[in-house]
Amino acid sequence: MVDDRTRHDWSRDEVRALFDLPFNELLHRAHELHRTHHDPNAVQVSTLLSIKTGGCPEDCAYCPQAARYDTGVQAQKLMEVEDVLERARAARAAGASRFCMGAAWRGPKDRDIPKVAAIVRAVKDLGLETCATLGLLGDGHAQALKDAGLDYYNHNIDSAPEFYGEIIHTREYQDRLETLEQVRDAGLKTCCGGIVGMGETRDQRAGLLQALANLPAHPQSVPINQLVPVPGTPLANAEKLDPFEFVRTIAVARLLMPLSIVRLSAGRQQMDDAVQALCFYAGAGSIFHGEKLLTTGNPDVEADRALFRRLDLRPMEVSGTSGTVHADIMAAESRTMEQHGCGHACGCSAVA
DSSP, X not given: OOOOTTOOXXXXXXXXXXXXXXXXXXXXXXXXHHHHHSOTTEEEEEEEEXXXXXXXXXXXXXXXXXXXXXXXXXXXXXXXXXXXXXHHHXXXXXXXXXXXXXXXXXXXXXXXXXXXXXXXXXXXXTTOEEEEEOSSOOTTHHHHHHHTTOOEEEOOOBSOHHHHHHHOOSSOHHHHHHHHHHHHHTTOEEEOXXXXXXXXXXXXXXXXXXXXXXXXXXXSEEEEXXXXXXXXXXXXXXXXXXXXXXXXXXXXXXXXXXXXXXXXXXXXXXXXXXXXXXXXXXXXXXXXOSSEETTEEXXXXXXHHHHHHHHTOEEOOOOSSOSHHHHHHHHHHHHHHHHHTOOSOOOTTTTO
16 A cells, blocks of 8 residues: 555545445554554653633534533633633643633634733743634734744544535634634644534545545644534434444545544544554544543543553653653553553553
């Protein structure tokens, strides 16, 4: 199999052909490529915090934070710096190497950027990688966040272009591409993926991954989310995606974007351990840990600790930071090894 790291001209037929491979053949190819470019036993661990919850004017059919849906999510103001820092310190002590911050806005206003920049600066000073997802960015916003020390900006394209209009009506697909362009132009790393299980066909899942792989630059981080149906949203009763189809999606993402870190993202709470293990084998190299992703559930900390132990996984080291994070993780692992008597860095503390 040809390993072309920089290919951005995938056709839909080519991507669909990968989806249609026999399951074992697909996973074999994906794992082989994954271990060529990544440590198959290391997982990048992130924590996600909603720093401004609810009240969003958008109509994304999957989102409980949209003001127009009755989901029980109450609108809140942007958190204060010290409150965010308290959560970031806890995440760092627990083993997270990246701290992701989300705000339920269509996009930040000019007056919001200095406030968010102050939060980013403070979190970065802890030695954590920083990521933000704030919606559509205006002129100069990406550069201001970069100057504050932001490492990644998350802005998902959500779906295949032709399916997008079935899910969202308040912003155009092109709006998302323009924000991604601003992020790249500012020199920020991109975190960009999508959601599956929203009623799309396999061809449309192929279209989502085709669109991601054919961006001008492959996103450094590619979160693949499985829909978490939330009562009160239009997708509350969406039919559950077959778990092996989700694994196929992870594997195809790995084949299309060999150097990207593919994140096993939302929906893990609905997956059993065996499905998650298949996803790691197929090329997933990142997770969110913590009991909540913005407003929806996530596997609890103890469950993730146990899964990492059973699969002999360990946290990925952080590059390009002060080294504080890695030192804290190693110290936490040493304490856990003493507690468990396991005698090796099994990753027990990686998702504490």
